Amino acid sequence: MQDLDPHTETLWDAFRRKHVKATPEEWVRQDALRRVILDAGYPPASVAVERAIQVNGMLRRFDIAIFFEGKLWMLIECKADHIPLNDSVSDQWMRYNLSTRAPWGAITNGREWQIFQADGPKSVPMLPPFGTFVL
Numbered sequence: 001m002q003d004l005d006p007h008t009e010t011l012w013d014a015f016r017r018k019h020v021k022a023t024p025e026e027w028v029r030q031d032a033l034r035r036v037i038l039d040a041g042y043p044p045a046s047v048a049v050e051r052a053i054q055v056n057g058m059l060r061r062f063d064i065a066i067f068f069e070g071k072l073w074m075l076i077e078c079k080a081d082h083i084p085l086n087d088s089v090s091d092q093w094m095r096y097n098l099s100t101r102a103p104w105g106a107i108t109n110g111r112e113w114q115i116f117q118a119d120g121p122k123s124v125p126m127l128p129p130f131g132t133f134v135l
Contacts, residue, residue, distance in 0.1 A: 015049040024080035028110040029063050032078055040127040042066055046073075055099050062096055066104075068131045074104035081110045090114075103133055 010019035011026055015033065020026055033049070036042045048065045064076035077093045079085070089107050097105060097118055106115045106127070116123045 013049065015044075015047060024082065025063075025078055028081060028108060029078040031110050032064060032076055032106075032108055036064070036066065036076070036127060040130070042127075042130045046130070053096060053099055055095055060096060062100075065100075065102070066130075072100050072102045073131065074106065075100055075102040076106045076108065079107070079109045083109050085109055085112055085114055104128060 008022055011022045011030055012018075013020045013026075013030065029049070033047065036047065037044055046067045048067065050061050050063065051065065052059045052061055054060075062075055063078040065072055066074040066076070075093065075097055077089065077096070079089055083089065085107050093105050093107055101118070103118050104116070105118055106113060108114070114123045115125075115127055
């Protein structure tokens with residue numbers, strides 16, 4: 001039951017197969033992982049968590065990446081629940097995506113989600129069906 005206790009210092013991350021520090025952002029990341037797997041039905045084998053990418057010559061870590069047929073399909077940036085999903089958060093996602101070129105993106109603070117096509121003008125109301133490129 002420790003893994004479900006909001007007062008514990010660590011959480012079990014099934015993707016990284018280890019206990020991780022229970023930060024506010026980690027709670028959001030674990031909730032987002034649950035949503036993409038259980039609610040949206042994305043295959044667990046398509047999900048990568050906290051891997052390094054090169055952004056403007058510097059190593060950065062994305063929160064969640066979803067792959068389809070071996071190519072990056074969606075990049076998800078997670079923020080702690082007290083951080084608003086503002087232009088700064090969107091800009092961070094866009095900087096990361098300059099290198100990765102994922103067709104789909106999402107940002108979340110656990111309370112709110114913004115899901116969008118990388119080249120689209122606005123967000124969509126729900127996670128797209130796995131592997132789709134246009135809604």
